[in-house]
Structure formats: structure tokens, C-alpha cells
Amino acid sequence: MSSVKIREIQQSDNQEVAVMIRKVLIEMDVPKVGTAYADKALDRMYETYDADKAVYFILEEDGRILGGAGIAQLQNFDGPICELQKMYFLPEARGRGLGRAMMDTCLEKAAAFGFEQVYIETMPNMDHAQKLYIKSGFRYIDAPMGNTGHSSCPVWLIKDL
Numbered sequence: 001m002s003s004v005k006i007r008e009i010q011q012s013d014n015q016e017v018a019v020m021i022r023k024v025l026i027e028m029d030v031p032k033v034g035t036a037y038a039d040k041a042l043d044r045m046y047e048t049y050d051a052d053k054a055v056y057f058i059l060e061e062d063g064r065i066l067g068g069a070g071i072a073q074l075q076n077f078d079g080p081i082c083e084l085q086k087m088y089f090l091p092e093a094r095g096r097g098l099g100r101a102m103m104d105t106c107l108e109k110a111a112a113f114g115f116e117q118v119y120i121e122t123m124p125n126m127d128h129a130q131k132l133y134i135k136s137g138f139r140y141i142d143a144p145m146g147n148t149g150h151s152s153c154p155v156w157l158i159k160d161l
Helices: 011-028 098-111 129-134
Strands: 002-010 055-061 064-073 082-087 117-122 140-142 155-160
Touching: 002 098, 011 055, 011 064, 011 082, 055 082, 064 098, 064 129, 082 098, 098 117, 098 129, 117 129, 129 155
Parallel strands: 082 117
Antiparallel strands: 002 055, 055 064, 064 082, 117 155, 140 155
16 A cells, blocks of 8 residues: 655755656656756755745655645745745656645645735646646636746746635
């Protein structure tokens, strides 16, 4: 029987998380520039989310990291809006309801932090992710918010908490 859990990132997870995220981005044929792939934070996720009103969760099964997602203040935006960040899952985690569980965990934490809305940027070919976002109450918007540095992500969504 496998043991699946969602937990907060630890410093010892940094390398495995960076490898996992880059593997998913390559699988999804995401540009390496203007997306999470090029983020300096990718190799220091624990340190990046070790901040006020920020958290990164790990999806772990039998000691192996299969995915993750984070919440943090929307960069370069003044107001109670956070961003759902770096939500990626390896193929073996998909289609099992684990993305929904991770989404629920992140949204609960965002509300507990006092955020009023959650913003997401994604890629057009990430259809399954977009379906999860819409089922979770997100709606499409016509322009990006803040300045995340992800200029290659042309799909934007927001959700009221």
C-alpha cells in the first residue's frame, strides 16, 4: 500500500524538486526562457518560500517527490492577491485526484494567509491543469497581473477566495 502525503518543503528537498519541475516542463515542451524553467528560485525552493505568507507543498509517495505547488504574494502587485506557483506533477501522480488535493491545500493556506484572490499563469497546452483550475473556481482573464517574469505564459486565471 502506497503512502501519499502533502507536506511543506524541507531544505533537503531542493534538488529533487528542481529536477522534478524541470522534467515536467521539458515533457510539456515549455520554453526554457520566460517560464518557471529559468527561475533562479527553482534550485532554492525551500529558501524562496521561507518568507511571510508563502509556502511550497510537496506531494510525496513512499519517500519520492511526485509533485508540488506553492502560494506567495503576487510579485510586483500591491494588494491581497497571491499566486499559485510552480504546480507540477510527474506522470505517475496524474489522474489520481492528487492535483485536486494539492489545489485544496494551497487554496486553504492562501485564505488562512488573508489573501482575497489567487492568480495563475499557465501555458495553452497544459489542458489538464486548466481543467483543474476551472473546476476549482478559477476564471480566465484577458491580461497578466503583476510582473512574474513569465512572459512566455499567455494564459491567465484568477479565483476569488
